[in-house]
Amino acid sequence: MNIVISGMGIIGGSMAKAIKKYTDNYVYGINRSPLPLKKALECGAIDEIGNSDTLEKADMLVLCTYPEASVRFVEENADKINKSCVVIDTCGIKSGICQRLSQLADEYGFTFVGFHPMAGKEKNGFDVSEADLFSGANAIIVPCDAPHSAVDKVASLVKKLRFGNVVFASPEEHDRMIAYTSQIPHVLACAYVFSPNCVKHKGFSGGSYRDVSRVANINASLWSELFIENKEPLVNEIDTLINNLNKIKDEIKKGDREELAKVLHQGKVIKEALGE
Amino acid sequence: MNIVISGMGIIGGSMAKAIKKYTDNYVYGINRSPLPLKKALECGAIDEIGNSDTLEKADMLVLCTYPEASVRFVEENADKINKSCVVIDTCGIKSGICQRLSQLADEYGFTFVGFHPMAGKEKNGFDVSEADLFSGANAIIVPCDAPHSAVDKVASLVKKLRFGNVVFASPEEHDRMIAYTSQIPHVLACAYVFSPNCVKHKGFSGGSYRDVSRVANINASLWSELFIENKEPLVNEIDTLINNLNKIKDEIKKGDREELAKVLHQGKVIKEALGE
Known part of the structure; x- marks a missing residue:
C-alpha cells in the first residue's frame, strides 16, 4: 500500500516508524513545517515527502494532527483523495470528528474509518516518536458506516503494528x-x-x-x-x-x-x- | 546495635531484610502471629525471634504495625524498654502518634523519634517484603523533642538502608x-x-x-x-x-x-x- 501520513508529531512519527519497521508499505509524510519531515526522511520513518498531489495515489491516509486540523486537511484536499483510499484519523474524540469525516467521505467517494491509538507520552513532537510506542497498547476502531473490507484493512494494519487489544466501538461509546x-x-x-x-x-x-x-x-x-x-x-x-x-x-x-x-x-x- | 522490629508485614519485613543486607546489626522480630516470624528467620531477615523481654537489651525498637497497634505495643511494654533505646515508628501519620509516643518516652525514660518511610506496594504482608523496597525512597524523620544524638542514629541507619532523600519535619508539617x-x-x-x-x-x-x-x-x-x-x-x-x-x-x-x-x-x- 501507499500510506500517506499527515502530521509528523509523536503519533504520526510513531505510526510512520512502526509501519516501516513492521510492514512493507510505502510511506509518504506530510507536515506543515519542513523540519520533522526532513528528520523522518533521514531516519527512514518515511520513504518520501508527500504533498496534496500524493493523495491521488494513496491507498490509506492517516490523519495525525489535532482534531480540527485533521478535518480541515480533509476538507481542503477532499477532491484529491483517491476514491479507493481508506482515510483514518487518530483523534482522541470521535462523535463530531467521525460525523464530519464520514460526510466528506460520502460526498467525495473515499472511505472513512475512525481510529484511536491509546498511547502517548508526556512529551510531544517527532523527536519523541518511536516504532514501538503502540506495542501492547489498546487500539479502538470506530467503523462508522464504512464497508467491512475497509475496516478489516485498518484492523489488519493495526495488528501488524503490534497493538495489543483491538476493540470496535460507536463514536458515542x-x-x-x-x-x-x-x-x-x-x-x-x-x-x-x-x-x-x-x-x-x-x-x-x-x-x-x-x-x-x-x-x-x-x-x-x-x-x-x-x-x-x-x-x-x-x-x-x-x-x-x-x-x-x-x-x-x-x-x-x-x-x-x-x-x-x-x-x-x-x-x-x-x-x-x-x-x- | 540490637534492633527489635515489631510487626513482620511488608514494612517490618523489608526493614529487617534491609538491615541484614546493608548493616551488621542484630535483628529480633516480634509479631502477633508466628508464621511471618518463622519465614523471616528461615530467610535470614531476622537473627532471632524476640518477645517483650528482648526489649531490655534493645538499642533500637522499630514499630512496624498500624498506628493504634504501635502505640498499644509501647503502652503495654513501656516498662521493659531499655532506657537507652531509641524507639521509632513507621506510621503514615504523625501528630497524634508522636504526641502519645513522646509522652510515653518521657514517662519511661527511653527516646522516641518519628519516622515515615515513603514506600509501599499494593500488596501487604511479609511475603512481598524486600530488602530494596526503600531504595531511593524518601525518608521523613520527625524528631519531636528527641536529643540530636538519637535523631542522628536514626538518620545514619536510614542512609545505610539506601533511602534517597532524608527530610526532617514537625508532626504537623x-x-x-x-x-x-x-x-x-x-x-x-x-x-x-x-x-x-x-x-x-x-x-x-x-x-x-x-x-x-x-x-x-x-x-x-x-x-x-x-x-x-x-x-x-x-x-x-x-x-x-x-x-x-x-x-x-x-x-x-x-x-x-x-x-x-x-x-x-x-x-x-x-x-x-x-x-x-
Whole structure:
C-alpha cells in the first residue's frame, strides 16, 4: 500500500516508524513545517515527502494532527483523495470528528474509518516518536458506516503494528469511555498539582504522587480542544468523580473507621474483579 | 546495635531484610502471629525471634504495625524498654502518634523519634517484603523533642538502608504534606474506580487509567485509620481538589478553548518548575 501520513508529531512519527519497521508499505509524510519531515526522511520513518498531489495515489491516509486540523486537511484536499483510499484519523474524540469525516467521505467517494491509538507520552513532537510506542497498547476502531473490507484493512494494519487489544466501538461509546479512561486522569492531574502544597512535595512524596501528577505536564492546546469537543460525557464523569470524593470525605468527617473501611473496600473489590 | 522490629508485614519485613543486607546489626522480630516470624528467620531477615523481654537489651525498637497497634505495643511494654533505646515508628501519620509516643518516652525514660518511610506496594504482608523496597525512597524523620544524638542514629541507619532523600519535619508539617502526597492519591483512586464506567474500561484504557487507579486496590482497614487520624488536613486537601476540579469543569462548560487552555497550562508550568 501507499500510506500517506499527515502530521509528523509523536503519533504520526510513531505510526510512520512502526509501519516501516513492521510492514512493507510505502510511506509518504506530510507536515506543515519542513523540519520533522526532513528528520523522518533521514531516519527512514518515511520513504518520501508527500504533498496534496500524493493523495491521488494513496491507498490509506492517516490523519495525525489535532482534531480540527485533521478535518480541515480533509476538507481542503477532499477532491484529491483517491476514491479507493481508506482515510483514518487518530483523534482522541470521535462523535463530531467521525460525523464530519464520514460526510466528506460520502460526498467525495473515499472511505472513512475512525481510529484511536491509546498511547502517548508526556512529551510531544517527532523527536519523541518511536516504532514501538503502540506495542501492547489498546487500539479502538470506530467503523462508522464504512464497508467491512475497509475496516478489516485498518484492523489488519493495526495488528501488524503490534497493538495489543483491538476493540470496535460507536463514536458515542468511544467518547463516553475515553472521558473516563483518559480525559478524567488529565483533568485530575492538573487539579491535583494546583494545590498550594504541590510545590513543596519533594522529600514527602512517593509513587502515588508521581502517578497521579504525571500527565499534568499537559499539552494544553490539544487537551482543551479534546475536552470541549467531548463536553457532555466529560462533565458527567467529573460530576461522578466529585460525588464519589464527597462520599469518601463525608465518611472521613463522620470518623467511623468501620463505615469508612466499608466504602474504601469497594475499591479493592472493583480492582480485584477486574483482575488488577 | 540490637534492633527489635515489631510487626513482620511488608514494612517490618523489608526493614529487617534491609538491615541484614546493608548493616551488621542484630535483628529480633516480634509479631502477633508466628508464621511471618518463622519465614523471616528461615530467610535470614531476622537473627532471632524476640518477645517483650528482648526489649531490655534493645538499642533500637522499630514499630512496624498500624498506628493504634504501635502505640498499644509501647503502652503495654513501656516498662521493659531499655532506657537507652531509641524507639521509632513507621506510621503514615504523625501528630497524634508522636504526641502519645513522646509522652510515653518521657514517662519511661527511653527516646522516641518519628519516622515515615515513603514506600509501599499494593500488596501487604511479609511475603512481598524486600530488602530494596526503600531504595531511593524518601525518608521523613520527625524528631519531636528527641536529643540530636538519637535523631542522628536514626538518620545514619536510614542512609545505610539506601533511602534517597532524608527530610526532617514537625508532626504537623508531615501530616499536612502526607495528606497531599499520599492520602489524596488513595482517596482519589477509590473515587475514580467507583465510576460505573470503570468495569467496562478494558480495551479503552492506557497508562493514565492504570496510574490513577493503581492504589484503589487498597488496604481499607489501614487507610481508614490513617485518614481519620489525619481528618483535618485531609478534608482540606479534598476540598482544594474538588474546587480545582470545579474550576476546570466550569471552563469546559463555558467552552472557550483559549481560556481552558490557560487554566490547563498552569499544570505544565507547575510540573516544569519542579523539573518533572
